[in-house]
Amino acid sequence: MSVKPYRSMLYVPGDKPRALEKARTLGADAVILDLEDAVAPEHKEDARSNVQAALKENWPCPVLVRVNGLGTRWEHQDREMALLAGVDGLVLPKVEDARTVQDLHLRVPLWAMIETPAGVLNAAAIAAVPGVAGLLVGANDLARALRSRPHPERLPLLHALSAVVLSARAAGKLPIDAVFNDVRDPEGFARECEQGRTLGFAGKTVIHPAQVEAANAAFGVTDAQAQAARELLDAWAQARQEGKSVTTHAGALVEQMHADGAAEHLALWEAAQR
Ligand SMILES: CC(C)(COP(=O)(O)OP(=O)(O)OC[C@H]1O[C@@H](n2cnc3c(N)ncnc32)[C@H](O)[C@@H]1OP(=O)(O)O)[C@@H](O)C(=O)NCCC(=O)NCCSC(=O)C[C@H](O)C(=O)O
Numbered sequence: 001m002s003v004k005p006y007r008s009m010l011y012v013p014g015d016k017p018r019a020l021e022k023a024r025t026l027g028a029d030a031v032i033l034d035l036e037d038a039v040a041p042e043h044k045e046d047a048r049s050n051v052q053a054a055l056k057e058n059w060p061c062p063v064l065v066r067v068n069g070l071g072t073r074w075e076h077q078d079r080e081m082a083l084l085a086g087v088d089g090l091v092l093p094k095v096e097d098a099r100t101v102q103d104l105h106l107r108v109p110l111w112a113m114i115e116t117p118a119g120v121l122n123a124a125a126i127a128a129v130p131g132v133a134g135l136l137v138g139a140n141d142l143a144r145a146l147r148s149r150p151h152p153e154r155l156p157l158l159h160a161l162s163a164v165v166l167s168a169r170a171a172g173k174l175p176i177d178a179v180f181n182d183v184r185d186p187e188g189f190a191r192e193c194e195q196g197r198t199l200g201f202a203g204k205t206v207i208h209p210a211q212v213e214a215a216n217a218a219f220g221v222t223d224a225q226a227q228a229a230r231e232l233l234d235a236w237a238q239a240r241q242e243g244k245s246v247t248t249h250a251g252a253l254v255e256q257m258h259a260d261g262a263a264e265h266l267a268l269w270e271a272a273q274r
């Protein structure tokens with residue numbers, strides 16, 4: 001089994017040259033060079049040039065570009081620039097229906113942002129479009145659209161968060177959790193990562209260098225977990241050899257889906273080692 005981890009996906013504003021340079025060294029599993037909400041209208045053209053230059057550099061991870069939304073005056077040029085410069089994928093903000101994504105006929109993977117009520121309601125169809133690699137939650141826009149209030153456990157967003165996980169997983173795509181806005185609250189960030197991981201997200205979008213390592217840890221597999229997965233797979237192999245389709249390991253039930261889960265954990269651990 002071969003998997004590519006997307007534990008941390010770092011947004012980098014296209015109009016901040018220092019951040020664009022620094023992003024190459026931070027250990028994120030992917031970076032998202034942002035031309036949308038992190039960039040003021042008067043800086044859009046400069047940001048596009050900076051991102052074009054950044055795409056020519058060597059990166060240790062996949063580099064995505066978040067283009068401005070469909071229907072804005074920048075979107076077409078953003079997309080053309082990114083595709084010509086050899087981007088690894090595009091992030092499209094505020095995706096609300098599957099048809100919009102289908103009609104783009106992109107030749108690189110598309111990561112669709114789910115950050116409006118309509119986007120949440122249509123998330124399953126959006127995720128199912130061929131070429132969509134994953135769904136990213138945009139919790140700031142979503143909270144604004146829902147008129148919900150901040151809540152330490154994201155209670156008003158839980159339905160939407162789970163809908164994104166369900167939709168992406170049903171289509172075999174990756175669900176990626178929203179950003180955590182307070183870059184000076186590592187405990188709060190760790191709690192939210194834990195919640196996202198528990199809900200089924202594969203990783204988290206992050207906005208600051210200080211959040212990268214914590215997201216990698218929260219959505220990664222520890223050495224001890226990898227060892228436990230190996231032991232479970234050994235127990236399962238032994239059981240299968242004996243013609244059993246159910247066994248116990250360390251006192252707990254083991255069936256095929258548990259073995260599949262252990263194999264996926266091990267593959268993620270191996271990928272992170274590389
Ligand atoms: C959040 C920030 C504005 C904080 O900025 P600041 O206080 O200036 O940061 P620091 O001084 O602590 O920065 C220290 C050094 O780290 C570099 N840095 C900072 N952020 C990044 C980054 N994202 N990538 C790479 N490098 C970064 C600084 O250059 C400093 O470097 P050095 O000079 O060597 O010390 C700021 O972190 C920031 O702008 N973050 C990204 C914001 C962003 O991208 N927003 C858009 C995506 S989130 C979104 O849109 C939400 C979604 O759509 C939704 O709806 O929810």
Ligand SMILES: [Mg+2]
Pocket residue numbers: 037093115138139140141
């Ligand atoms: Mg947004």
